[in-house]
Amino acid sequence: MRIGWFFLFSLVAHSTNVSAGRIEGCEKRLCENTPTTRGCWGQYSIETNYYTTAPDTGNTVEVWLSVEESICNQDGYERPCMTFNGTMPGPPIMADWGDTLKIHVTNRMESNGTSVHWHGVHLRNSNEWDGSRKLDVGRITGTTVEDINVRLTHTALFQWTINSSSLVLDWNKPTLQQIFDDESVFPTPYNVVEVEKTHGDQDEWAVLVIENTAATFFGGIAHPIHFHGHDFWILAQKNTSWDGSSTSFQTTNPVRRDTAVLPAHGYLALAFQLDNPGAWLVHCHIAWHSSMGLALEFVESQDSISVRRGHWKTLDQTCQTWSAWSKGAPYLQDDSGI
Ligand SMILES: *[C@@H]1O[C@H](CO)[C@@H](O)[C@H](O)[C@H]1NC(C)=O
Ligand SMILES: *[C@@H]1O[C@H](CO)[C@@H](O)[C@H](O)[C@H]1NC(C)=O
Ligand SMILES: *[C@@H]1O[C@H](CO)[C@@H](O)[C@H](O)[C@H]1NC(C)=O
Numbered sequence: 001m002r003i004g005w006f007f008l009f010s011l012v013a014h015s016t017n018v019s020a021g022r023i024e025g026c027e028k029r030l031c032e033n034t035p036t037t038r039g040c041w042g043q044y045s046i047e048t049n050y051y052t053t054a055p056d057t058g059n060t061v062e063v064w065l066s067v068e069e070s071i072c073n074q075d076g077y078e079r080p081c082m083t084f085n086g087t088m089p090g091p092p093i094m095a096d097w098g099d100t101l102k103i104h105v106t107n108r109m110e111s112n113g114t115s116v117h118w119h120g121v122h123l124r125n126s127n128e129w130d131g132s133r134k135l136d137v138g139r140i141t142g143t144t145v146e147d148i149n150v151r152l153t154h155t156a157l158f159q160w161t162i163n164s165s166s167l168v169l170d171w172n173k174p175t176l177q178q179i180f181d182d183e184s185v186f187p188t189p190y191n192v193v194e195v196e197k198t199h200g201d202q203d204e205w206a207v208l209v210i211e212n213t214a215a216t217f218f219g220g221i222a223h224p225i226h227f228h229g230h231d232f233w234i235l236a237q238k239n240t241s242w243d244g245s246s247t248s249f250q251t252t253n254p255v256r257r258d259t260a261v262l263p264a265h266g267y268l269a270l271a272f273q274l275d276n277p278g279a280w281l282v283h284c285h286i287a288w289h290s291s292m293g294l295a296l297e298f299v300e301s302q303d304s305i306s307v308r309r310g311h312w313k314t315l316d317q318t319c320q321t322w323s324a325w326s327k328g329a330p331y332l333q334d335d336s337g338i
């Protein structure tokens with residue numbers, strides 16, 4: 001897995017190290033750090049668009065993580081919890097921008113399955129490692145400065161009015177598996193929205209307008225909406241109802257994020273590029289809200305989703321082991337697991 005934003009997070013902590021020549025192929029210094037600035041990393045800087053540009057250090061960081069049951073005391077009360085290596089949060093993973101991360105996860109919990117998902121990493125053309133079927137961990141969001149114009153011509157527009165249809169999928173039959181088995185009709189509880197490019201190789205955008213008009217108490221509170229597989233550009237984020245037009249959309253240099261707040265009784269209009277075929281989740285990052293219905297899945301450019309042979313074998317084995325184990329699992333599935 002090639003890392004995107006993840007590394008930036010750790011770079012901030014030891015950026016002098018990097019500008020001292022850690023990144024190969026960095027003969028020319030375009031900028032220098034000073035005692036008060038840390039935004040420059042040789043040929044790269046805080047302003048480099050990591051969507052399109054990344055160094056290759058040729059270095060691989062290999063990490064072993066163990067998922068364990070433990071007792072945590074986060075707020076003054078002890079209670080059972082899941083941890084990485086016995087602590088919450090788990091041990092930090094330190095890598096430089098351009099390194100390859102190889103992470104081995106062992107589940108040592110007695111009676112629950114789990115999967116691990118990476119934040120801040122787009123997993124471009126490697127949907128199979130999104131791992132968000134059952135558990136979603138970690139949270140690193142960021143932004144860079146760039147000039148962008150979101151082109152709204154030929155743009156697919158989707159509207160998601162928050163409802164209470166919970167996303168529930170069969171863990172023995174994840175969406176990708178279903179796609180590879182050529183079962184093109186997704187079960188309703190998978191909450192799938194299909195998105196296809198209509199103009200071949202050209203850059204194409206999709207716009208998702210999420211409206212928070214639920215009559216339940218969900219409508220009266222704000223929700224942190226998180227995207228998998230993409231960053232998105234915030235076209236509008238308002239505390240009023242949407243008038244159905246693009247009048248309120250800011251399309252020149254909008255803010256880029258992978259999580260943004262949907263205001264109470266309001267709407268959020270997000271644009272994203274159709275550049276990463278896969279099955280990707282969009283959900284509120286408060287786990288139980290997600291469980292109550294604030295989650296949907298985009299199946300993007302279905303026919304272009306590919307999984308490398310070796311990866312598929314690993315996935316298939318994991319699924320088979322899961323199928324065999326889950327038949328006798330002590331707990332029944334009670335939500336999407338997101
Ligand atoms: C986590 O624990 C495993 C053994 O349980 C150990 O091998 C590994 O090095 C630990 N990982 C980190 C990042 O500390
Ligand atoms: C395992 O799952 C059950 C049912 O969801 C839950 O009650 C229990 O706390 C879980 N155990 C851990 C360690 O998360
Ligand atoms: C709720 O929203 C999801 C995602 O748009 C959709 O798939 C589902 O059919 C909707 N349910 C209802 C009852 O409108």
Ligand SMILES: *[C@@H]1O[C@H](CO)[C@@H](O)[C@H](O)[C@H]1NC(C)=O
Binds near residue numbers: 239
């Ligand atoms: C809605 O947003 C406007 C402008 O940002 C602000 O003045 C107003 O107080 C907000 N209303 C509510 C109910 O939050």
